[in-house]
Amino acid sequence: MSFYDIILKRIRKIQEKAEEEEPITNVTASAMLTAELTLIASVLVAVVMVRLIHPVLMIIMIAAVLIIALMAMPIMPRLRREQNDDLNNMMFYVVVALGIIVALFYWGNLNV
Amino acid sequence: MVVDSQLMSFFTAGSLVVIGIFAALFLDNLIKKIIGLAFLADGVNLFIITMGYKPGGIVYIFLPDMVVSNFAQTASYPLPFALVLTNIVIGASTLAVILGLVIILNKRHGSLSASKILRDKGE
C-alpha cells in the first residue's frame, strides 16, 4: 500500500465519521487530498521566511511543521469543521483573533 | 477624592466593553447577545466622552459674558461629543435592523437560541 493510499483511506474514514448525510465520492475525496497537499506545501514555503530571523530556527521549524503535518495527516477535514458557519464558533474565533492581534502588535513593536 | 473620577470612568467604560463581549460570546439567547452588544456600544461611547472630559472644566457652550481666552482654556473638548451623537444614532438604527431580523427568524424556527437557529447548515 503506497503512501497515497494510506492518506486517501484516512481521509475517507474521517469524512465518514464527520458527515454521514453527505455522500462520499471520488471527487470529494480527491478535493480533500488536493486541499491537504496545498495547505502543507504553502505552509512549508511560508515557514521558509523564518530564515530572516535566524537560519537555524528555520530548519527546526520546517522539521517541526513536517513532523506535525505527517503525524496529524488529514488536517483538512478538521480545518473544515473548525471553519463552519455556526455563529458561536465564528464569534469565538473573532474574539480570539482580536486578542492575538493586540498581543502581536505589542510584541512586534518590542521585537521587530 | 482619593481616586480620580476620570480614571474610574475609563474603568467603567472598559468593564462595559468586557461585559458586552462576554455576553456576545457566552450567552446563547439572541436577545441577551443583542443586549450585550448594546452595552459594548455604550461602553465605547462612555470611553469617548470620558476622553473629552476636562477635570474642573466647564461645558463647551460659549455664552455671551465669557472671556474667550478663559473659555479656550477651561472648556472640555467638543469634537468627541459630536462623534458620540453620531454613534448613538448609528447604534440605535443597527439595533432596529437586528431586532427585525430576530423577529423573522423566530417566526421561522420558533426559537431564540443562537446554537439552534444560527448553527452550521452544512452548505
Place this chain on the structure above:
Amino acid sequence: MNANALIAVMVILPIASALFLNLLHKKDRTIKILAIITAIVIPIIPLLTPYGSHFFGGYVPLAQNATLAQGLPSLITGTQLFQFHPGVMYVFTSAQQLMVFVLGLITFFAIFTFLNETKRPSGVYAFLMFMGTASVSAILLSDDIFNIFVFFEIAALAQVGIIVASGIKNNYETALKYILLGNIAGPLLLLGIVILLGVTGNVNVTDMIFTFKQGYVDPNSPVILMALALIAFGWLYASGLPPFHTIKSAVYSKALPHGAALLQAFSVFTLVAIGIIILRLFSYNPFTNIAIIGISVIAMILGITMAIVQTDYKRILGYLAVGELGYIGIGLGLGTAFGITAGLFQAVNEAIITSFLFIGFGTVLYKTRTSNTRKLGGMMYVNPKVALLVLLAGLAMAGVPPLNAFQSKLMLIQAAIQSGLPELGIIMILLSIVTFMTFMKAFYTIYMRPKPKELEILDNKIPRSTVISLVALLIICIILGLFPQIATNSLQTLAAGLV
C-alpha cells in the same frame, strides 16, 4: 478656495438617487429609468472631475484662507493650528479616480443585469446597491477617519440589506450573523479611531501624520499600538480577511449574483482604502507590514484550500474571492512603491474579474435555480457562448497571459522578489495554479460532464443584457491586460506617496 464640488457629487448623487428610488415603491418603469440613468452617470463623474480636494462646508485650513488668516495673532499663525483641517476633507487623485470609476462600472453592470433579470424590479434593492456604492466611494475618497467609520457602518447595513433582499434559502440567518459580528467589530474600530483622536487631537489623517512626524506625539507609545491593533481588526471585518473569511464567503453565496458581484467590489475597495490609511498612519512601525503580509498569506491559504472542498459553486467563488484578497494584501504589505502599485492594480483587476465570474455563474442559477454542483451538469449544451465567457473569466482569475490579472500577478511576484521575499512569489504561483484547478473543477461539474437526469433546465432565455455585461467585462479585462500602463500610471503616484 479650491473646493471642487464634483468630488462631493460622487457620493451625494448615489445617496440622493437611492433615497428617491426608495420612495417610488410600485412604479416599475420610473424605477428602471431612474436607476439606469444614475448607474450610467456614476462612472462618468470621476472621469470628468479634476484632481484636487473638497472641503465640506468650505472649511479650508486657515493657511489657505487668506481673508480669515489676516490679522490673526501669532499664537495661531505660528503653530500647527494654522495648518489643521477643520472640516471633513475628500481627496481626489488619479488613483481614486481609477478606483471610483471601476466601482461605478461594476455598479452599472450589477444594476443593468438586475433590472433585466428580475421581472418586477424593486426600488428598495436598487436603493441598497446605490447606498453601498456611495459609502464605499466615500471610504475611498475621505481623508477623515471618523467619516470613514460612519460610511463603514452604512456600507455594512447596505450589505445586510442586499443579502436579506435576495430571497435565497437561509439568507436571514447569514445576514444576522454578519451584522452581529459587525456589531463587535464596528465599536472596536471606533475605539481605535477615538484613541488616535485622543492622542493627536484630530480625526484628519493628514494632520495625524503631521503630529507624528513633528514629534508632538510619541508614535511608539503603547496607546497608539492599541489603536493600530483595533483599526486593523475593523479592517479585517470590512474586507473579510481571516477570521471573517467564513462569514464573508457565506455573505457572497447568499446574495443574488449581481448583488454578490457588487458586494465583493465593496470588500475589495474597502480593503484598499482602509489598508492605505493604515499604511499612511503606521508605516513607521516595521511590524505593520509584517502583520499585513502574515494576515494576507493566511487569507490566501485558508480561502483557497476551503474553496477546493466546497460543493456549492457560489460558496466556491466566495472563498476564491477571499483568497484573492490575499494577493492585494501582500502587495500593500511589501511596502515598496512597486509592490503597492502591484497590489492596487491587482485590487482593480480582482474587482472586475470576480464580478465577471459572479455574473457569469449567475446565468446557471437563472436557468436552473440551484447552486449545488452535485445536481448540475451539461450546461455547455444549453448555452455554449456564456460557457465560453465564464471559462475566459476563470482563465483571467488564474492569470493567463493576455488577460489583466496576469500583469498584476507578475508585478506582485517581481515586487516580492525585489523585496527579498521570493517565498511569497512561490506561494502566489502555487496558489494561482490551485485557484485555476478549483475553478476548472467547478466548471467541469457544471458545464462539461453529462447532464444528470433530475436536473430541470428552465425555459427562460438568458437576458441579452447579461451577455452584454459579460462581454463588456471581458473587453475591460483584455484592455487592462494588453495596456496595463493605463491603470498603473494612475496608481503610481499614490503608491509612491505611501513609501
Place this chain on the structure above:
Amino acid sequence: MIEYILMITTVLGAIIALMQRDLLKAAILTGIPGISIAFLFQFLLAPDVALTQAIVGSAIVPVFIALTVLKTRRTEEKSK
C-alpha cells in the same frame, strides 16, 4: 460622589440585566445602565449628548427590545 454611584449602578445594572431569565425583565433593566450613562454624560460636561442618550438609552433601546420580546417569546429556553 454622585458619579461613583452612577458608575457602580451602570456596571451592576448591566450585569443584573444579563442575569435575568425573564427576557422582558432583562429588556426593561437595560434602561438602568442607559439612564446611568446619560447622567454620567451630564457629569462629564456633555449635556447635549446626555439628552440624546437619555432618550435613546433609557427609552428607545429598552422599548425596542421589549417589543421584540413580546413578539417572540418571553422566557429564555434551556440551552441544549
